Amino acid sequence: MIRFASFLITALLSLGVLPAAVAGDAAVDPRSGTVRLLLSGEPPSLDSLRATDQISFFVLGHLMDGLLQYDARNRLAPAIAERWEVRPDGATFWLRPDARWEDGAPVTAHDFVYAWRELLRPATAAPYANLLYPVRNARAIAAGALDPAALGVRAADDHRLEVELAEPCAWFPALTAFVTLLPQPAHFRPAQGERYAADAGRLLANGPFRLASWVHGARLALARNPRYHGVASIALQRIEVPYITADERAELNLFLDGRIALASVAADSLRQALYARLQLERFPDGYVHFLSFNFRAGRLTRNPHLRRAIQALVDPREIVEQVLRMPGLLPAESLFPSVLHGERGAFTAEHPLAPPPRGGEVARAELALALRELGLAAPPRLHLLTGEAATALRIGEFLQARLGEELGIELRLDRQITKQRLQQMMRGEFDLALQNWGPDFDDPIAFAQLLEAGNPVNRGAYADTRYDALLATARAAAPAASRLGAFAAMQQLVRDEAVLLPVYENVRLYARHPALAGVVRAPFGGDPNLRHARIVAR
Secondary structure (H helix, E strand, O other): OHHHHHHHHHHHHHHOOOOOOOOOOOOEEOOOOEEEEEEOOOOOOOOOOOOOOHHHHHHHHHHOOOOEEEOOOOOEEEOOEEEEEEEOOEEEEEEOOOOEOOOOOEOOHHHHHHHHHHHHOHHHOOOOHHHHOOEOOHHHHHOOOOOHHHOOEEEEEOOEEEEEEOOOOOOHHHHOOOHHHOOOOOOOHHHHHHHOOOOOOOOOOOOOEEEEEEEOOOEEEEEEOOOOOOHHHOOOOEEEEEEEOOOHHHHHHHHHOOOOOEEEEOHHHHHHHHHOOOOEEEEEEEEEEEEEEOOOOOOHHHOHHHHHHHHOOOOHHHHHHHHHOOOOOEEOOOOOOOOOEOOOOEHHHHOOOOOOOOOHHHHHHHHHHHHHHHOOOOOOEEEEEEOOOHHHHHHHHHHHHHHHHHHOOEEEEEEOOHHHHHHHHHHOOOOEEEEEEOOOOOOOHHHHHHHOOOOOOOOOOOOOHHHHHHHHHHHOOOOHHHHHHHHHHHHHHHHHOOOEEEEEEEEEEEEEOOOEEOOEOOOOOOOOEOOOOEEOOO
16 A cells, blocks of 8 residues: 555656645735744754754745845845855955845945854854855964954945955855855844844844744744835745644644645655645755765775675665655765756756666675675674664665675664764764765755865765865866866766765655745755745635
8 A cells, every 4th residue: 555655646746636735724814914834843043153954044044135045946146245256366245235134224244244253253163164264264263363353354345245265165156145154233243142043132134024023932923024125025924933843743734724834744644645635746955865884994894895785785766766665755876966056957967977886796796805805704794873764764674684685794773863873973983874965055065075084074084085186176266167077076986986875865745835826945045935935816
């Protein structure tokens, strides 16, 4: 029955013939212009200098404008910056003169200078401070060696921001659309101290909505910002979040009861959505799930033949279609997801990567070479570290059975909560690990840096001078074709050396109220994006 249901919903999704659910007026109120949603948790921080999670990104994405933003097609577009110019040694941004904070004060270049200096101040302990490292003196300021005033950014006047780069950064425009580089109100934040953004009234919006209310742990509401420079283009009057829960079944039930206008449909609630005959939509969120190896000294997985033996038995299409069986998931062959843009289209379409040699015969030949080089008389016992998700368990059990049957490798599964799993990975306590990574901004370097020698998120401690040389080329202010060619060479090296094994790209299924139109599902800049949303007649 499960296989049949999965097949049926895939077919119906592709044909678009599932009828829409009829929901009550509570989810969407056309008279007041209100849309009601659910969040899976409380925003941990609405201070853009400290925010690191998707919930906070969603809220800030509606409250704030940065220099640039992502438009309805998820392409970079002007926001507070009307135009910009990037050079090998710097960048200039010309700001729109009608940008305002919600209290009426103008948004100026000084607000960006203030925010970026605070981002790098060691006392701020900003998790993403490293995003500014291409700017002159940023690294030294973050290390406490220089005063923040030495940062290579200045307000030439109220509406012109000048940035000096210490190293080429062709992707700098994309960085300025990310939450971490938002401006901060220099006339307001200092008086709030550590309570800045802790409650409604303790932060100022400069975007299409303002934070109207926030009852911690219970609900929050956003109201249209009348001082927003583009307020005439914002159709919704209010976005309310009356429910905060991580219960996926509760989320679907609230949607079916007509209480919320959007609902994610997880694997455990897919059958219920199918029986309710919901019209489901797909959204590729850009997260790549992959199997990584430990390259630390003394680990058997340093051996390339052992990695290739495992690689030969990991077929992403088989795992997606036969193991996970969740409609919409995409088999992955590349480190880079299909949502990233190249010169004219998707990077992976412009630089397709052929799959590696696969099959039991290939795997056994590679294992024989590995055993010989490692001086082993029998297949080894390996440690696979995973999270607690049901998908991770299914993949782990598949790998355990396949490696045992085909190669005689005993694979021990170690399931841990997220915090413990990350700590074990940082300590190197694994042979293989199931990981995932999503795009912070629209450039392949957001993923390429994962394998840079010495990068803290390079938890397998992979190091290869060839890879780092390609990464240096991609970082240089070279023509787009040269940068993208370097990324293509990186993904080829990763495949040939079995550095990591891509498994699947995540694609979310969700249900949408039929009266809510114009919702943009965005892998960059906060999701979902209701800036372009409107309520239509049913």
